Amino acid sequence: MAELLRTPLHGWHVANKARMVPFAGWEMPVQYAGIIPEHTAVRTGCGLFDVSHMGRLEFPGTDARPLLEEVFTNSVSTMKNGQVRYGLVCRDDGGILDDVLVYRWGAGEFSMVVNGSNREKIAAWLKTQAGKLGNGSGAIDHTFDTCLIAVQGPKAVELVSGLFGTDVSDLKYYFARITTYRGEWCMVSRTGYTGEDGFEVSVANKLAAPLWEELIGRGAVACGLGARDTLRLEAAMPLYGHELNEQTDPISAGLGWAVKFDKEFVGRNALQNLPPGRPLRVGLELEGKRAAREGSEVFADGSQVGTVTSGSFVPHLQKSIAMAYLPRAFATPGTEVLIDLRGTKVPAKVVLLPFYKRSK
Amino acid sequence: MSNPATLRYATSHEWVKLDGDVATVGVTKFAVEQLTEPTFLELKKVGLTVKPGDEIGIIESVKSTSSIYAPVAGQVVEVNAAAVNDLAKVNDDPFGSGWMLKIQLAPGATLDHLLTAAQYDAQIAGH
Numbered sequence: 001m002a003e004l005l006r007t008p009l010h011g012w013h014v015a016n017k018a019r020m021v022p023f024a025g026w027e028m029p030v031q032y033a034g035i036i037p038e039h040t041a042v043r044t045g046c047g048l049f050d051v052s053h054m055g056r057l058e059f060p061g062t063d064a065r066p067l068l069e070e071v072f073t074n075s076v077s078t079m080k081n082g083q084v085r086y087g088l089v090c091r092d093d094g095g096i097l098d099d100v101l102v103y104r105w106g107a108g109e110f111s112m113v114v115n116g117s118n119r120e121k122i123a124a125w126l127k128t129q130a131g132k133l134g135n136g137s138g139a140i141d142h143t144f145d146t147c148l149i150a151v152q153g154p155k156a157v158e159l160v161s162g163l164f165g166t167d168v169s170d171l172k173y174y175f176a177r178i179t180t181y182r183g184e185w186c187m188v189s190r191t192g193y194t195g196e197d198g199f200e201v202s203v204a205n206k207l208a209a210p211l212w213e214e215l216i217g218r219g220a221v222a223c224g225l226g227a228r229d230t231l232r233l234e235a236a237m238p239l240y241g242h243e244l245n246e247q248t249d250p251i252s253a254g255l256g257w258a259v260k261f262d263k264e265f266v267g268r269n270a271l272q273n274l275p276p277g278r279p280l281r282v283g284l285e286l287e288g289k290r291a292a293r294e295g296s297e298v299f300a301d302g303s304q305v306g307t308v309t310s311g312s313f314v315p316h317l318q319k320s321i322a323m324a325y326l327p328r329a330f331a332t333p334g335t336e337v338l339i340d341l342r343g344t345k346v347p348a349k350v351v352l353l354p355f356y357k358r359s360k
Numbered sequence: 361m362s363n364p365a366t367l368r369y370a371t372s373h374e375w376v377k378l379d380g381d382v383a384t385v386g387v388t389k390f391a392v393e394q395l396t397e398p399t400f401l402e403l404k405k406v407g408l409t410v411k412p413g414d415e416i417g418i419i420e421s422v423k424s425t426s427s428i429y430a431p432v433a434g435q436v437v438e439v440n441a442a443a444v445n446d447l448a449k450v451n452d453d454p455f456g457s458g459w460m461l462k463i464q465l466a467p468g469a470t471l472d473h474l475l476t477a478a479q480y481d482a483q484i485a486g487h
Contacts, residue, residue: 030423031396034396034397035396035397035421035422035423036397036422039422226396226422226423230422288400289399289400289420290400290402290418290420290425291399291400291420291422291425293424293425312422312423313399313400313420313422314422315422341425342418342425
């Protein structure tokens with residue numbers, strides 16, 4: 001097995017007793033004090049996540065708009081400077097290669113954040129598509145040049161106050177700004193993967209530990225990938241490799257809002273002509289505290305109708321929840337199903353997503 | 361390592377304390393730490409006859425579901441309902457108030473196949 005990659009904060013994680021696990025080719029903290037207190041910190045205060053494993057791609061020296069319009073299901077042409085947009089990168093057959101964020105910095109100037117596990121695949125895909133279009137040579141991978149720290153929770157705005165060269169409290173949701181931290185380049189976006197307000201902050205590697213420690217000093221709680229997973233599950237955000245993969249499509253995944261059919265893109269034809277009867281992503285709430293796990297089978301009317309893609313007992317809602325793909329006939333909220341947990345069939349019902357939505 | 365020398369251990373991370381012919385069974389501190397904070401515990405009922413390796417319970421955390429196995433042969437004679445109802449006992453005091461079941465040893469059953477604390481320390485070393 002190849003050696004695991006380490007983020008600029010690896011030393012801090014180890015020194016602070018994080019449990020380190022392999023994730024997407026990186027050695028990452030899964031938890032420090034515990035998933036439950038970390039999860040709670042993000043819902044009630046502020047949590048910090050090292051997400052430097054996320055792939056950061058840039059498109060220097062070329063107008064990247066035609067390429068991005070071709071590979072991205074959401075609209076690129078309608079983006080404003082500083083705007084961030086979520087969408088999918090699909091194959092010709094509509095299968096999802098990744099879910100990504102596109103950032104617009106200026107006319108023709110864009111960057112992209114991709115899942116750590118898909119970084120090399122997407123970089124290769126962009127190169128191929130750029131070749132086909134005759135539009136530049138694809139993306140440059142800048143993942144190793146900077147760190148990425150997510151500052152998440154209702155107290156995030158208060159916590160970063162005065163930290164950067166320019167105020168970021170006025171930054172709108174899904175907008176980003178280039179500013180400075182300790183006089184050096186810094187990128188701040190009003191984005192996240194927890195269902196809370198917050199920022200994702202990128203600084204040069206040498207400033208990763210100073211920024212992290214300054215935020216800890218201001219009262220942020222270090223959180224690992226364990227809490228990140230339970231937080232995104234409560235917020236019903238899909239995770240690549242679980243709800244999303246090359247065999248799933250954005251429409252069935254409930255991400256149709258991020259697919260714009262009024263433009264051309266790879267996979268458009270397939271997504272407009274999906275065969276009927278594709279199962280849909282649904283939320284499930286289980287009776288009791290036992291958790292469904294990825295792979296747990298879902299039964300209705302005496303036969304298996306689907307499979308759980310993510311599930312856990314979640315700390316904030318204090319419920320056992322799961323996501324699964326179920327046929328349309330069973331996807332209506334209120335539908336009762338059974339989930340097989342190691343031979344015991346536990347009752348569950350289909351519920352509206354998201355499970356958790358923050359109060360504004 | 362914090363594994364009491366007076367206990368014996370299964371490779372699957374259960375501990376056993378013998379009083380006469382009744383074995384008190386729990387899971388080790390190491391197992392609880394690996395599992396992360398427990399969110400659910402279900403134990404088999406009093407009266408069940410078990411042999412080593414039989415499932416005697418399920419413990420869940422936010423991240424995972426794990427089986428608890430009988431380390432000895434015998435009959436379940438007591439279940440720690442207080443631990444089932446208050447998982448903090450398992451999390452905070454796995455070798456004490458977080459014990460799980462008592463098993464009356466079957467005739468001729470022993471703890472000889474189980475690890476000593478030193479052997480168990482060696483098993484979990486490096487984690």
